[in-house]
Amino acid sequence: MPGAALRLLLVWLVGVVFICGMSGRICWLGGRPGLPRGRRLALVVGFLFAALRMRAHDLLGFAWSPMDWLLSAESRTNGLITASVGSLAIYIQAVDGFHSLVTDGWGSCAVLGGALFALARWLRRVRGIELAGRAGDDE
Numbered sequence: 240m241p242g243a244a245l246r247l248l249l250v251w252l253v254g255v256v257f258i259c260g261m262s263g264r265i266c267w268l269g270g271r272p273g274l275p276r277g278r279r280l281a282l283v284v285g286f287l288f289a290a291l292r293m294r295a296h297d298l299l300g301f302a303w304s305p306m307d308w309l310l311s312a313e314s315r316t317n318g319l320i321t322a323s324v325g326s327l328a329i330y331i332q333a334v335d336g337f338h339s340l341v342t343d344g345w346g347s348c349a350v351l352g353g354a355l356f357a358l359a360r361w362l363r364r365v366r367g368i369e370l371a372g373r374a375g376d377d378e
Contacts, residue, residue, distance in 0.1 A: 303366070306362065306366075307366060307368060310359060310362055310363050310366065310368050311368055311370070312370075313370055316359045319355070320352055320355045320356060320359070323351060323352075323355055324348050324351055324352045324355075327344075327347060327348055327351055328340060328344065328348050331344035331347065331348075332344070
C-alpha cells in the first residue's frame, strides 16, 4: 500500500511539472516575499489549476469539432433531436407497447425534445456559433 501511494505521488508530481512546463514558475510564485504562507499556497494552487485548464483546452479542443459542425446548421441540429426523440419513442413502444407510448411515453419524448433543443441553443451561445439568416429575411 505505501508503494502505491508513493507511485501516485510521483505521477502527480510528474503531471505538475508537465502542466507547468518549467518548475521555476512554481518556485517563483511560492517564494514571493511579504506574502503570508496561505496566500502563497493559494497563488500556487491557482496557477496550477489555470495551467491544467489551458492544457486541457489545448488537448481536448479538437473534440468539439463534430459538435460545432452539428450545431452550425439548423437542419443538422433538428435532425439529431428528431432522431433522439424517435429512438426513445421506438424504445418505449418496443418495451412497453403502443398503449404505453400513447398514454405515458409522450411526456418523456416531449421532455427529451425540449431539453435537447434548450441544450443546443445554450451550446450555440457558449461556443459562439451564430446561424446565418435566410435569404428572404431583412433585419
